[in-house]
Amino acid sequence: MPSPKARSSGSGPCPGGNGRYEFLSLSRAPAPQLLQRQGSDPTTARLRASESPSGRRGSGSSTSSTGGQQLPEEDCMRLNPSFVGIALRSLLAIDLWLSKRLGVCACEDSSWGSVRPLMKLVEISGHGIPWLAGAAYCLYKSDSAAGQEVMLNLLTALVLDLVLVGVMKAVVQRRRPAHNRMDMFATFSVDGYSFPSGHATRAAMCARFLLAHLVLAAPLRVLVLLWATFVGFSRVLLGRHHVTDVAFGFFMGYWQYNLVEMLWLSPVMLQSMIGRLH
Numbered sequence: 001m002p003s004p005k006a007r008s009s010g011s012g013p014c015p016g017g018n019g020r021y022e023f024l025s026l027s028r029a030p031a032p033q034l035l036q037r038q039g040s041d042p043t044t045a046r047l048r049a050s051e052s053p054s055g056r057r058g059s060g061s062s063t064s065s066t067g068g069q070q071l072p073e074e075d076c077m078r079l080n081p082s083f084v085g086i087a088l089r090s091l092l093a094i095d096l097w098l099s100k101r102l103g104v105c106a107c108e109d110s111s112w113g114s115v116r117p118l119m120k121l122v123e124i125s126g127h128g129i130p131w132l133a134g135a136a137y138c139l140y141k142s143d144s145a146a147g148q149e150v151m152l153n154l155l156t157a158l159v160l161d162l163v164l165v166g167v168m169k170a171v172v173q174r175r176r177p178a179h180n181r182m183d184m185f186a187t188f189s190v191d192g193y194s195f196p197s198g199h200a201t202r203a204a205m206c207a208r209f210l211l212a213h214l215v216l217a218a219p220l221r222v223l224v225l226l227w228a229t230f231v232g233f234s235r236v237l238l239g240r241h242h243v244t245d246v247a248f249g250f251f252m253g254y255w256q257y258n259l260v261e262m263l264w265l266s267p268v269m270l271q272s273m274i275g276r277l278h
């Protein structure tokens with residue numbers, strides 16, 4: 001598996017408008033070096049090449065006739081792309097465009113660069129380490145069985161979240177936005193990848209967990225929801241993620257909580273597990 005860090009933009013200056021996202025005009029041939037770069041994926045390279053008139057001229061032996069002109073079969077297939085394919089490509093293009101527009105705190109000289117330190121505080125509030133440390137501390141300090149049960153399950157949920165997000169990132173391997181500066185503290189190697197946002201999954205899951213298991217007054221419940229939303233939103237503002245990474249992260253975190261409820265470790269179960277250890 002290639003190292004995601006090697007593919008990431010690193011900690012250099014914010015690339016701004018000089019990102020990796022080149023949108024290919026349908027009516028214009030892409031630059032040769034662009035074709036070469038996309039050539040790492042043979043299918044994409046072939047499809048891109050077939051978008052160029054020169055690419056059309058020379059490619060393929062299997063042809064079909066259109067208005068007297070011989071076109072390769074693969075081009076004919078591209079003329080009838082499925083609705084789902086068009087919808088997905090459009091969604092992806094909107095996602096890239098919107099994420100770039102919203103990445104206003106991606107670096108100090110971005111339009112909202114002055115609030116970057118505040119956004120980084122929000123980032124820390126949703127980071128795995130403070131949550132793991134906090135849950136472990138509360139578990140240690142808790143003197144009631146109910147409190148210990150809740151904290152132990154929160155710890156389990158946090159570990160489960162790290163594992164599921166890590167697996168998902170390793171499978172999907174989506175790059176972080178080009179304007180992101182990889183200056184996050186304490187990351188795993190898979191955190192070089194973007195999809196889904198681990199902060200968003202954790203925020204959604206923990207918010208549901210806290211709302212379900214802590215007796216909180218209404219203003220505090222609202223605060224928890226606002227915090228979770230803001231953690232997700234700050235990922236895009238910081239340029240760390242695309243909008244879809246965060247949207248899917250919220251969705252995944254929401255469902256992860258259901259999994260936590262299903263796997264809930266009860267005192268009886270814990271007793272028998274501890275008993276088996278002795």
Ligand SMILES: CC(C)=CCC/C(C)=C/COP(=O)(O)O
Nearest residue numbers: 128129186187191197198199200
């Ligand atoms: C080192 C530990 C315990 C957790 C890593 C937390 C982390 C840095 C997740 C990445 O989140 P995003 O996917 O939202 O950038």
